[in-house]
Amino acid sequence: MNEPGKDFQFPQGFLWGAATAAHQIEGSPLADGAGPSIWTRFAHTPGMILNGDTGDVACDHYRRWQDDVALMRELGLKAYRFSVSWSRILPEGTGRVNQAGLDFYSRLVDALLENGIEPLLTLYHWDLPAALDDRGGWLNRDSADWFAEYGSVLYRALDGRVKKWVTLNEPWVVTDGGYLHGALAPGHRSRYEAPIASHNLMRAHGAAVQAYRAEGAHEIGLVVNIEPKYPASDSAADAAAVDRAHAYMNEQYLHPALLGRYPDRLREIFGDAWPQWPDADFDLIRQPLDFVGINYYTRSVTRADDSYPLNAGAVRQPLGTYSETGWEVFPQGLTDLLLWFKNTYGDIPVYITENGAAFFDPPVAEEGRIRDPLRIDYLRKHLRAIHDAIEAGVDVRGYMVWSLLDNLEWSLGYSKRFGIVHVNYDSQQRTPKDSALWYGRMIASHGRHL
Numbered sequence: 001m002n003e004p005g006k007d008f009q010f011p012q013g014f015l016w017g018a019a020t021a022a023h024q025i026e027g028s029p030l031a032d033g034a035g036p037s038i039w040t041r042f043a044h045t046p047g048m049i050l051n052g053d054t055g056d057v058a059c060d061h062y063r064r065w066q067d068d069v070a071l072m073r074e075l076g077l078k079a080y081r082f083s084v085s086w087s088r089i090l091p092e093g094t095g096r097v098n099q100a101g102l103d104f105y106s107r108l109v110d111a112l113l114e115n116g117i118e119p120l121l122t123l124y125h126w127d128l129p130a131a132l133d134d135r136g137g138w139l140n141r142d143s144a145d146w147f148a149e150y151g152s153v154l155y156r157a158l159d160g161r162v163k164k165w166v167t168l169n170e171p172w173v174v175t176d177g178g179y180l181h182g183a184l185a186p187g188h189r190s191r192y193e194a195p196i197a198s199h200n201l202m203r204a205h206g207a208a209v210q211a212y213r214a215e216g217a218h219e220i221g222l223v224v225n226i227e228p229k230y231p232a233s234d235s236a237a238d239a240a241a242v243d244r245a246h247a248y249m250n251e252q253y254l255h256p257a258l259l260g261r262y263p264d265r266l267r268e269i270f271g272d273a274w275p276q277w278p279d280a281d282f283d284l285i286r287q288p289l290d291f292v293g294i295n296y297y298t299r300s301v302t303r304a305d306d307s308y309p310l311n312a313g314a315v316r317q318p319l320g321t322y323s324e325t326g327w328e329v330f331p332q333g334l335t336d337l338l339l340w341f342k343n344t345y346g347d348i349p350v351y352i353t354e355n356g357a358a359f360f361d362p363p364v365a366e367e368g369r370i371r372d373p374l375r376i377d378y379l380r381k382h383l384r385a386i387h388d389a390i391e392a393g394v395d396v397r398g399y400m401v402w403s404l405l406d407n408l409e410w411s412l413g414y415s416k417r418f419g420i421v422h423v424n425y426d427s428q429q430r431t432p433k434d435s436a437l438w439y440g441r442m443i444a445s446h447g448r449h450l
């Protein structure tokens with residue numbers, strides 16, 4: 001466990017980095033021939049995003065990318081996880097390639113490599129081309145072919161310089177937020193559409209991995225958000241609620257990707273809205289992966305409660321510590337879920353591809369400092385939790401803090417700051433927070449003085 005003053009030894013080659021996503025930081029969504037995405041549309045639909053915020057400017061990274069790479073270098077990052085905007089590459093989603101879009105990411109990758117920073121590229125971080133949404137989007141079974149075509153364009157252009165690829169970021173959030181509850185683009189609310197979109201996302205994942213095996217020569221994986229579920233009591237009803245919530249969030253994507261089948265509970269959960277899937281779909285979805293990315297933020301203490309979907313509701317912990325997004329700070333949950341992952345799916349290499357928290361950060365102090373002790377404490381405790389899992393035999397190969405920069409928090413606009421670097425959205429001034437300086441020192445010591 002975490003004895004004070006313990007000397008932490010992370011594995012040789014452990015990859016220390018930070019993560020972002022295209023729509024959250026780039027701005028300039030329609031520059032240089034890019035097509036609109038569903039998030040460009042969603043943000044310009046009144047009432048969809050807090051305060052009417054949009055990604056039109058964001059962190060202006062599309063224009064400031066060279067300075068941002070220099071900042072990553074100054075902080076001492078060894079890796080950078082970013083996503084590509086599909087509609088910059090294929091403005092209509094398929095067919096015509098926009099060379100200017102490819103050139104942007106090619107230059108970014110070259111700059112990262114020149115600065116000793118390994119790129120981890122996410123193909124899809126929620127920003128589907130609007131032109132494909134007009135053709136049914138993830139509800140259209142052709143989406144698997146669209147996604148494989150998009151991936152192949154990038155594999156041919158960047159593979160070799162990019163050696164770690166991710167197909168999808170968090171299919172659970174895309175489905176739950178974009179098709180069941182409607183809080184995220186494209187804003188659908190249907191228990192019938194959600195399983196279809198979810199299944200096609202996983203078919204698309206499989207098709208993109210298959211295409212990579214034909215075009216690429218390095219590593220590819222899937223990124224999921226998983227959240228350990230703990231029963232609020234020892235009642236049978238709460239245990240059943242935990243099973244439903246666990247199957248719905250944690251097993252719904254890893255089971256088909258790694259085991260070639262869905263958890264049985266999903267048919268119970270969706271009832272008549274759960275289609276009969278063709279067996280061949282699971283041969284497509286289940287492709288050998290080089291790694292799985294896990295995004296961890298919090299846990300959920302769960303009870304049976306029929307006022308919630310799934311008849312499973314989260315119970316706030318009276319003695320818990322919570323971040324600005326209302327997520328409990330619970331590092332032990334990361335150790336627990338890594339052990340669950342290993343015991344359920346075996347020794348597949350794991351990267352923590354997102355971990356972080358939004359706290360209320362004070363304004364930039366006179367001396368230019370931004371004191372964010374809560375974030376330092378959060379990161380330290382979660383890295384120690386990862387170290388515990390590694391000591392217990394889980395093959396964790398790297399850690400990407402969410403996020404490099406304060407950025408557009410989707411429907412919450414710019415109201416939540418996850419960055420280790422503060423962004424003044426008026427001036428676009430970047431100011432490393434104390435957490436960024438701490439993280440850089442931690443990387444330099446390879447975690448020893450965690």
Ligand SMILES: OC[C@@H]1[C@@H](O)[C@H](O)[C@@H](O)c2nc(CNc3ccccc3)cn21
Binds near residue numbers: 170295
């Ligand atoms: O919310 C923080 C980040 C977000 O900015 C990233 O784009 C996304 O990959 C991300 N995923 C989670 C994990 N969970 C989650 C749960 C419910 C709604 C949204 C995200 C947190 N985050």
